[in-house]
Amino acid sequence: MTDYGRSPGPEPWHPDDPLYGDQGWDRGQSHGGWDQYGNPLPQQPYPDAQHYAGQQQYPQAQYPGQQYAEPGYVDPHYSGGQQYPQQPHWDGQQQYDWTGQHAVPTHDAYATGVAETYVQQPGQAFTDTAHADPYGYLPPQPAPQSDPEQTAEWSAFHEEADEPERHPFFTGASLTDGEERERFVDSDDDDDEDEPDDDQRKGKKKRSGCAVLVALGVLLGLIGGGGYGGYWYWERHFASAPDYSGDGIGEVQVVIPNGDTVAQMGNILKQNDVVKSVEAFTKAVGDKALQGGVYTLHKEMSAAAAVAMMTDPSSQNSLIVPEGWRASRIYQAIDQKLGLPSGTTANAAKSGDLGLPSYANGNPEGFLFPTKYSIGKSTKPVDFLKQMVQQAEAEYGKDDLEAQAAKMGRTPYEIIIIASLIQAEAQEKQDFQKVSRVIYNRLQQNMALGFDSTINYAKGRSTLNTTSADTHFDSPYNTYLHKGLPPGPIDNPGHQAIDAALHPADGNWLYFVTVKPGDTRFTNDYAEHQRNVAEFNKYQQEHGG
Structure with a gap:
């Protein structure tokens, strides 16, 4: 609908249609306006019905705020050359009152343009269709007393109007002009709209099938997730941790840093393929005390065998330097531990940069701090001495x-x-x-x-x-x-x-x-x-x- 009547379409409008033209409708008649004194002008007769019997379309204004044509204006699309008389301008405040069958214009607060309500008789009101609600909703109108087809069309129109919740104004839907024409005019097809066609039935079946597949997928996911969670819980709390069996094969040296936790030790052993899992190692350790150091172990050992070997002093590749040892005795012990010729470490001490403080004058004596050190076959003497000097500096730092x-x-x-x-x-x-x-x-x-x-x-x-x-x-x-x-x-x-x-x-x-x-x-x-x-x-x- 437009602001001033139906949209143009292939079907002609009947002159008795309440939305026809801009001249209102009063018991099937149209006022011709009012003169300057407020008296109604002679009624303008509708053009004869034969003129509208064809399928000729008349363009309508497609923008709000349409004004009446100036006096003497001839619509080129109107075959009768009918001139539209000038309508008086209403400011929404001045009112004219007369007795009898005359109408009284009043201001309509809901109109977007100049909307006027004409009171025909006490208790009976209707709206000027030329200034009606732009959404096309009209109050109930008395049925025209003309031929049966016109009455049926009028009834179909107002049955739709009595259900405002289905109108785009209330539902928020947007209809094209052609859709509105089919909705209000072709009311005989309303009953068919509730019957789904074959395509709709197929669409519903497809959607139902998709919904079943989605539901089935979700169900399978829940079952799979629950099964995995149950397996994880059982594996975590009841199943035995993966573990090797026996005393292992071959030989490998593993360096465990000082201060490592049991779990960290187990991770190092697992990386060197000594034990099969950290969990088995930590369980085998229990409350036993393990220290850092260099250990000679076997590969693919059971966790219990690995712990037993690590608690055996003979398996520990370490060098304990007691308090009061001289540097010369420490050099000999390093040579023996690494299987090097006598004097190898002493020469390394003389030629290597051990990180001594400047006041030591290159003399390592007093800076080879006595404690337990890890040492392996690949350890170099100069690196071992550097480690001892670093330990001495750390201890002296503690003493400030x-x-x-x-x-x-x-x-x-x-x-x-x-x-x-x-x-x-x-x-x-x-x-x-x-x-x-x-x-x-x-x-x-x-x-x-x-x-x-x-x-x-x-x-x-x-x-x-x-x-x-x-x-x-x-x-x-x-x-x-x-x-x-x-x-x-x-x-x-x-x-x-x-x-x-x-x-x-x-x-x-x-x-x-x-x-x-x-x-x-x-x-x-x-x-x-x-x-x-x-x-x-x-x-x-x-x-x-």
Whole structure:
């Protein structure tokens, strides 16, 4: 529908149709408008019916806001040359009232243009079709009293109008002009619209088939997912973890970093094909304690066999460096562990860059920190020594060596030297801080330290028996001949010795001697010290020392 009547189409409009033209409809008659005094003009008769009997189409205005033609305007498409009289302009406020059968125009708030409602008689109203609702909805109209076909068409039209929810205005649908014509005029075909044709039936069958396939796919997916979830739960909680059987075959070296968890260890073993699964390995470990290191194991071992072999010290490829070992002894141990000729590691220490601090002057002594190290057949001596130096720096960092040495009025290197002396002279843990105090007291009083351990280091030996001739051995490490500290550490001290060098005990001791194991005597009296030395010599004679 357009704002002013039906859209153009192949079928002619009947003159009695309430939407015909712009002149309204009043009991089958049309007003010709009003004059300036408000009196109705003579009614304009409809053109004779014969003129509209054909299929000629008359174009209609396709835009809202259409105005009446100026006086004297002749529609070129209208065969009768009918002139449209000028309609008075209404501002929606002024009203004309008269008695009898005259109409009273009033403002329609719902119209998009100038819509007027004419009250014909009390209780009966109709809308000027020329200014009606642009969506084409009309209030109920009295049926025209003309031929039966016209009455049937009118009835079909208003039956549709009585169902506003089916109209595009209410449903939001959009109909073309031709569709609206077929909807309101061809009302006899309404009953056929509810009957689906063959194509529609086929479409429904296709959609039903697709829905069944989708539902079946979803059902199969749920069944498959549930089955997998059940299998996973059973495998996780009830089934045994995959595992090899037996003691395995061949040989493989596996490096386990320090601090790794049991699960991380199991993952490394699985990657090297030692065990079949991490789960089997962790279950076999249980509450057993495993440490990092280099292990010689077999491939395709059962998890239980792998754990048993890893807890056997003979399977561990590691080198334990005790506190107080000299560098020369460490070099020999590395050569033996790697199966290298004697002196190979010593030469590597001299020629290789080990990452030593500048104040070490290239001397690794004191920086080969004593602890357990992993070592394999492919390990290079220089790499092993670098690892030891890095460990020493880490341990010294824990002790805050530089800052604490400054508090003692010493350099870090001097603290390491003092610690090496403590490590060599102290026999029991409770003696470490006392020996440290003796060293500081003698240095303070400018006394020679006189330690046998320094002579043994200079001579490259380890003995408790020092002769008078030994005390005259010419070496900067001979603390009998040279006062103060030796030029460098005499061994590689551990953490306890470093701590004792930084925190000596309180006391005035100047002398000490270990008479027998567990019996170290401290004194500041030289005569008492000599008696203690005599008891030491006696004990050595009695026990073949």
